[in-house]
Structures are given as C-alpha cells and as structure tokens.
Amino acid sequence: MPSAPHPYLFLALMLAVGLVFCLGMLGLARLWAVWVSPPKPGLTKGAAYECGLAPQGDVGIRFQSQYYLYAIIFLVFDVETVFLLPFAVSFTGLAPGAFVAIMVFLLLLVEGLVWAWGKGLLRWR
Amino acid sequence: MDEGLRSELSRQGIFATTIQDLYNWGCRNSIWPLNFGLACCAIEMIAASMARFDIARFGAEVFRPSPRQADLMIVAGTVTKKMAPQVVRLYNQMPEPKYVIAMGACAISGGPFKRGYNVLKGIDRYVPVDVHIPGCPPCPEALLHGLIALQKEIASQKLTGPSRARAFQEEAPGEFPVPEYGPYDLVPAKNTDLWRPKPIIRDE
Amino acid sequence: METLEQIKSRLEAAIPGLGLEIQCNGAVPGQASLVVPPARAIEAARFLRDDPRLALDYCSNVSGVDWLDRVVEEHARVTRVIDGRERVFDECRERRVPGYLEAVYHLYSMRLKHGPVILRQRTVNRVDQARVTSLTPVWRSAEFQEREAYDLFGIVFEGHPDLRRILMWDEFRDYPMRKDYVEPDDYEYEPTPHDDLKEKARRHYPIEADA
Secondary structure, X not given: OOOOOOOXXXXXXXXXXXXXXXXXXXHHHHHHHHHOOOOOOOHHHHOOOXXXXXXXXOOOOOOOHHHHHHHHHHXXXXXXXXXXXXXXXXXXXXXXXXHHHHXXXXXXXXXXXXXXXXOOOOOOO | OOHHHHHHHHHOOOOOOOHHHHHHHHHHXXXXXEOOOOOOHHHHHHHHHOOOOOHHHHOOOOOEXXXXXXXXXXXXXXXXXXXXXXXXXXXXXXXOOOEEEEEHHHHHHOHHHOOOOOEOOOHHHOOOOOEEEOOOOOOHHHHHHHHHHHHHHHHOOOOOXXXXXXXXXXXXXXXXXXXXXXXXXXXXXXXXXXXXOOOOOOOO | OOOHHHHHHHHHHXXXXXXXXXXXXXXOOOOOEEEEOHHHHHHHXXXXXXXXXXXXXXXXXXXEEEEOOEEEEEEEEEEEEXXXXXXXXXXXXXXXXXXXXXXXXXXXXXXXXXXXXXEEEEOOOOOOOOEEEOOOXXXXXXXXXXXXXXXXXXXXXXXXXXXXXOOOOOOOOOOOOOOOOOOOOOOOOOOOOOOHHHHHHHHHOXXXXXX
C-alpha cells in the first residue's frame, strides 16, 4: 500500500505552480517586449503622472505624520464596524455577557478617540 | 499559412493560427480607454459605457483612470487651447500600442467653435488619430461603430515587416512634443511632422 | 421696488457728492442702469446692499462691455443771418467719443425678491487707465466673474483679492473679447466660405486667377 502523501505536499505543489505561472507570464511578457514590441521610453512618458499637468517637484515627498494618525484612527473605526454590524443584527438574542463584552470593546475604542481628540489630533493644520 | 489549409484543418477539428492573429485578437478585444472626457461628447461616451449600449460587449468597458494602463484615448469633446498640452501629455504617457479616437466635431476640427479664439482646431494637429467619429455629439452607437472600426484596423495590423503597426516600429516616435502656452496662441500651433492636410484647390 | 430715479436720489442723499448718472437703454427690454464713478463705487454698493428697502444682497452677473472710439452726430438748429435775413439751418456736428470699457453688475434681492438693479462702472479709456473698483468685498459672488472680465476684456478691478486670468492661460497677452482683438491666423478652408471667410480663403488658398 503506497503511503499517503505528506499533507503539506499539495500546498507546496500549489505554491510551485503558482510561482511558475506568474513568473512564466512575466517572462513571456518580457520576451514579447524584447522580440516584437520595441521599448519607447521618453521623458514625458517616464514623468510622474499628474493628470496631464507638467509634474512639479519631486514625487518622493514626505507626507505629514498627521495623515498617518488619521489613517490609524480610521482603521480603528473600520474594525469597530466589522464587530458592530453582527452585534446589531443579533442584538435581541444576545446573552448579557456578550453585550457587556462588546460594550467594553466599544468603551476602549471611544477612550482612544477621546484621547486622540484631547491631544488635538483631529484638528487638521 | 494559406487559407485553404487552415479551413481544411478546422474542418478536422484542428485550430491553427498565427502569433500575429492571436496577438491582434487579444489586443482588439481588450481595448481599455483612458477615463477622461472634455465636454458634452463625454456624456455620450458615458452612455455608451452604461447598460443600454454596453461598451463591455466589445471589451472596452475598463475605463482606466491612469494613462499607464490605457490603450485607447477617446478625445471626447472640445479641446480648448488651454487643455491641449494636457491631452498631448496624457497621450505621451500611455504605453504602446496606443490608439486615439477623435470623437465629435470639436475634437476633429474645432466644430462649431472652429472660429473661436480658444479652441484647438482638431486634436490631430498634435497626436495621430486613428478613427474620427463625426457628430455633435455622436450618439453612443456611433462611438461603438468607431470602436468596431478601430478593432478592424487592429485586426489587420502587422507585427513585422515594413508595413508593421506604428507601435512596432523602432523609429516611430512614441511621444509627440507637448505644445507650450505662448503669448497669443499655442507654440507651436501645430505639429507639422504630423499634421499635413492635403492642399485644397479652391474652385469658384 | 423703487424706480431707478428714486434709488438715485436716495443714493445721492446718503453719499454726498457721488455723481450718479442714469443710462437709458433704447433696446426692447429698456432696462436703464446706474452709472457710478469707480472711485466711490464701493460706498454706493455697500448702500445698495445694506439699505433695508433695497437689500440687494445678490450679485448675479458681472459682465464687461467694450466701447470703441465712436463718433456721435449731434443735430442742432442754428439761426444765422445771411444777406440780412435770418435763416434757420440744420447743423450737424460730429463729436468724437473716446472708447472705454464698462463693468456691468446685475443686482437682485433674495430677501425682498426684487430686481434687477443694474450698476455700471466705466473706465477712463481702453488702454492704460482701464481700471474700476472691485465690488468683490461687497458681493463675494463677483469674484470669479470679475476675474473673467479681467481675463477677456482687460478691465483691472482694484481691490480684487485674486486678480488672475481665469479662462485663458497666464502667459496669454491679449484680451480676446475686445472688439479690436485679432485672432491668430490659422485659417482652414471651410466648404462654404462666405463673407469675411471668403476673403480669408482667397488669401490662404489662392487660385491661379487671383495669384
């Protein structure tokens, strides 16, 4: 009786096939570019895309750190929505323990928001 | 491969093709237009992309917001002289192979604003246009017709040889000079390498 | 709403020495307008906006008008003594009026639902003193339209917060809506040239007979 294949073998096989498929496609595209389609680089073509306007300044500028703070606060509320939606749907049939748990979770998030608010992070300068 | 052999093979259940046909088939059925409109023609373009006319039937429903991913530029509407450099720059930023449809009377020749001070008299003064669609504005069916005409053109393009398509010619320019704002008009007012209208014989 | 004459007399009573003028309009709508001197236009505008009986709180439209130099014929009856007899002559005198630019404001009242009252400001000439006073501080809605009038007519609005070109590009050096504007000559043949186009066609596409 042949021994059963290792359970991770299929996973490894899928990884290999996936890699070969992706790299193969990229390689074909590269071959096509070399073989048929001549590259036509140019100053305008390579320039930064600014909706057709002439690019001004460098592309690699630093964003304000405030931008990231906003992003993080947004993420917090995003996650909150993920939990709040099922919570709202099954609200009537919830056990008291679950209710308290989600309230504690909400409290934590609101606490964080109040803290951010107090620090003045919500004011865009 | 000659036509007789191919039809004989297909009768036997064997599909034979050339790389050129395969390439053109893929190319013409996935023309992704650049997502921009300049005037009222853009409304018709939007209508063409919506359910009633459904440009997706021709594989051109993926309007790309970036020129890096677009194959087709539908110049839909009046090109003002202030907008012309931007349009040319967008064309330049598109990767090869790229096609241009001039949609509507304004994009072709300036249309009703031809004698105005601020309207470019046709986008083909700066970029090569593959299909002109007359109308003011052309109805969505006309745009679809223009798209089909472009597909036919793509289907017959050659990958090699002296008459190969512009995208495959090493020496053919991939980008065209962007006009600049001058004190009275765009400088230059037209790309003379590109825009050579036939001499007109006036008869009176 | 009050008539323009009433508005004029009240304005002049409120702002002494203003020097208003009523410009009649001979066209079909017959909307007469109030010509205010640019130097004190902002006071007059404030009065029109804040006066409780007028309350013209909405400036719907700012337009420019270009008046070229023109010759006005004035007919007058003159009595002259010729050969000892008095005779009446019709005399026609020609007077040259130098050109100027105008900024025209159409004012309405949103609160009292009346209007329009039309306000005009005139520049001294069309060349170096094409200046009027910006009414943007009074009516915020005038901002872009005054920029447009500056762009297309070359009327300089003094006191405007941001007087730049709005439609044409910044490098443009002409005022295309002026009557003496000459467009760049990139004429193209049209299938049915007529009038001045025919003349242009003759110049651009000569046939042997003309050349």
